[in-house]
Amino acid sequence: MKKGIEKYYPLIPVFAAYLGLFLIGKNVSGMWQLVAMLLFYCALGQAFNIFLGMTGYVDFGYVAFMGVGTYGMALAITKLAHFEGLGIAIIIIGFVMALFMATLLSLAVGAVALRLRGAYFAIATIGVNEGLRFLIEGARIWNGSEGLIFTAQLNQILGRETASTLMTFWADIMVLIIAVSAAFITLYYIRSKIGYALTALREDEDAAKVMGINVTKYKIIAFITSACFAGLLGAASWALKTPYVFPPEVFEIHYTIEAIIIVLLGGSGTLLGPVVGGLIYGISKYYLSIFIPGFQLLIFAPIIIIIIVLFPEGVVGMLKNRFKDSALGQFII
Amino acid sequence: MSLLILENVTKRFGGLVAVDQVSLEIKHGEFVGIVGPNGSGKTTLFNVINGVFFPEEGKVFFEGLDITTLPPYKRAPLGIGRTFQIPRPFASATVRENVAVGAMFGTLSGKVNVDESLKIADQTIERVGLKEHRSKQAGSLTPVEKKLMEIARALAMKPKLLLMDEAMAGMHPNDIDQMVAFIKQVAEEDKIAIVAMVEHIMRAVVGMAEKVIVLHQGAKLVDAPTKEALEDPKVVEVYLGRPPEE
Numbered sequence: 407m408k409k410g411i412e413k414y415y416p417l418i419p420v421f422a423a424y425l426g427l428f429l430i431g432k433n434v435s436g437m438w439q440l441v442a443m444l445l446f447y448c449a450l451g452q453a454f455n456i457f458l459g460m461t462g463y464v465d466f467g468y469v470a471f472m473g474v475g476t477y478g479m480a481l482a483i484t485k486l487a488h489f490e491g492l493g494i495a496i497i498i499i500g501f502v503m504a505l506f507m508a509t510l511l512s513l514a515v516g517a518v519a520l521r522l523r524g525a526y527f528a529i530a531t532i533g534v535n536e537g538l539r540f541l542i543e544g545a546r547i548w549n550g551s552e553g554l555i556f557t558a559q560l561n562q563i564l565g566r567e568t569a570s571t572l573m574t575f576w577a578d579i580m581v582l583i584i585a586v587s588a589a590f591i592t593l594y595y596i597r598s599k600i601g602y603a604l605t606a607l608r609e610d611e612d613a614a615k616v617m618g619i620n621v622t623k624y625k626i627i628a629f630i631t632s633a634c635f636a637g638l639l640g641a642a643s644w645a646l647k648t649p650y651v652f653p654p655e656v657f658e659i660h661y662t663i664e665a666i667i668i669v670l671l672g673g674s675g676t677l678l679g680p681v682v683g684g685l686i687y688g689i690s691k692y693y694l695s696i697f698i699p700g701f702q703l704l705i706f707a708p709i710i711i712i713i714i715v716l717f718p719e720g721v722v723g724m725l726k727n728r729f730k731d732s733a734l735g736q737f738i739i
Numbered sequence: 740m741s742l743l744i745l746e747n748v749t750k751r752f753g754g755l756v757a758v759d760q761v762s763l764e765i766k767h768g769e770f771v772g773i774v775g776p777n778g779s780g781k782t783t784l785f786n787v788i789n790g791v792f793f794p795e796e797g798k799v800f801f802e803g804l805d806i807t808t809l810p811p812y813k814r815a816p817l818g819i820g821r822t823f824q825i826p827r828p829f830a831s832a833t834v835r836e837n838v839a840v841g842a843m844f845g846t847l848s849g850k851v852n853v854d855e856s857l858k859i860a861d862q863t864i865e866r867v868g869l870k871e872h873r874s875k876q877a878g879s880l881t882p883v884e885k886k887l888m889e890i891a892r893a894l895a896m897k898p899k900l901l902l903m904d905e906a907m908a909g910m911h912p913n914d915i916d917q918m919v920a921f922i923k924q925v926a927e928e929d930k931i932a933i934v935a936m937v938e939h940i941m942r943a944v945v946g947m948a949e950k951v952i953v954l955h956q957g958a959k960l961v962d963a964p965t966k967e968a969l970e971d972p973k974v975v976e977v978y979l980g981r982p983p984e985e
Contacts, residue, residue, distance in 0.1 A: 609829035618815030618844035
């Protein structure tokens with residue numbers, strides 16, 4: 407194992423990408439929207455990679471954790487708005503709430519669904535996502551299908567101007583912070599016993615058990631970590647950027663699919679992969695919809711298929727293998 | 740004290756009795772062959788020993804400890820290692836990482852950190868002669884190298900008992916001789932008891948086992964020193980059928 411500062415070399419390309427994005431967004435006029443979207447996709451990929459990439463389990467209900475995170479923030483703001491003088495602290499309470507709800511849901515889902523494997527796990531998790539959405543709508547929990555709208559409360563608590571910069575700038579910075587934290591955690595996991603256990607169980611769960619690995623424990627660690635980042639991401643990117651939440655929007659399976667594509671494009675289980683995947687996915691999606699509106703998916707699908715066929719281990723997976731023995735190798739994991 | 744004791748162990752799958760009232764005893768450092776035709780319950784017996792299945796009846800003791808219902812991941816650190824008939828490497832990980840996993844999770848203290856495990860892995864890899872392959876992905880090894888890697892992975896766990904699932908199947912006779920010699924040497928050096936499951940390649944059993952246990956339709960047929968067991972008429976009958984009436 408590498409000593410001292412060398413341990414952190416693989417973070418350099420990740421942070422370079424984020425710094426580049428930030429500088430472009432800040433200095434080139436009209437680019438912040440695109441940068442914000444790319445940051446979101448990179449963060450989404452990094453959060454999902456901790457579970458999908460490291461365990462090999464495909465959670466089709468992943469967006470549910472973002473959904474409850476969004477509700478966590480929304481509930482904190484709507485329920486606590488009448489307390490005077492909370493100010494910016496309400497946002498922190500919102501994030502804690504988002505973390506709490508995502509953890510709770512991941513424990514409940516994990517305890518049951520992680521006993522299943524392969525397609526059964528995937529189907530069970532879709533069920534969780536759809537079930538949760540219809541439960542909220544049908545049982546009229548948290549205002550049911552009318553959702554929660556809290557623009558007024560945000561303006562009242564923070565003042566109109568602060569609320570506006572929060573939505574258009576600081577929310578995106580929070581997404582960036584979430585992405586950076588996810589990168590640290592991913593590197594820590596890869597380098598520690600957790601990473602070895604997860605690799606082993608991803609490749610052969612039964613052999614891993616026989617080698618002395620408590621597979622359930624490590625699957626749940628990865629599941630909860632990943633869910634927590636999703637909850638935070640929902641709170642930052644969905645609740646704060648657009649201060650309303652409707653069940654059909656936050657439990658939209660589309661986002662899970664996007665997350666899966668990003669992780670696979672970049673290289674599942676790698677540190678840099680989700681960032682590269684997020685950039686490829688976000689940039690292609692953005693420009694294709696500008697240049698050939700209406701036909702973007704028709705072009706996009708073959709692009710994804712070509713990349714997956716050319717690089718079955720993802721772009722970063724391929725680079726990692728190619729530069730394994732060279733000096734560049736220590737930057738790419 | 741015996742290393743492993745099975746007392747009247749029975750494992751059923753629905754109506755099928757896969758292991759039927761089997762009792763056996765393995766001593767420290769002993770080399771035992773489990774022999775039996777296809778479907779005789781050898782694999783199920785292995786799975787009962789390392790905890791993949793729990794028996795419906797009977798008890799399993801390891802060094803005096805009742806492990807009948809202990810999950811596999813808790814048995815491995817006690818000193819029960821296993822290799823598979825078809826090697827099951829963690830394919831995307833390197834040989835070194837594969838072996839390190841054994842040291843990291845398969846040892847009793849449970850406190851071996853990543854650095855120490857990698858060190859142990861390097862030593863073990865050198866011992867089985869895979870040094871030049873250590874940073875290759877395990878999935879890219881040849882079948883024989885994969886078998887050696889599995890043995891290294893199991894050795895890194897510092898087992899007291901090593902269950903070898905048809906370790907010689909599909910190998911060239913020359914390789915088998917080498918492998919047998921190597922395994923025997925390692926077992927003696929590390930004082931590991933080896934239980935090797937054998938379906939066809941008797942040559943390997945004769946070469947290394949001190950004792951042979953023959954299974955037939957889930958039940959124990961013979962439990963005797965190797966030469967005696969293989970000449971037993973019941974064993975001959977199981978494998979070759981009854982001799983023609985004269």
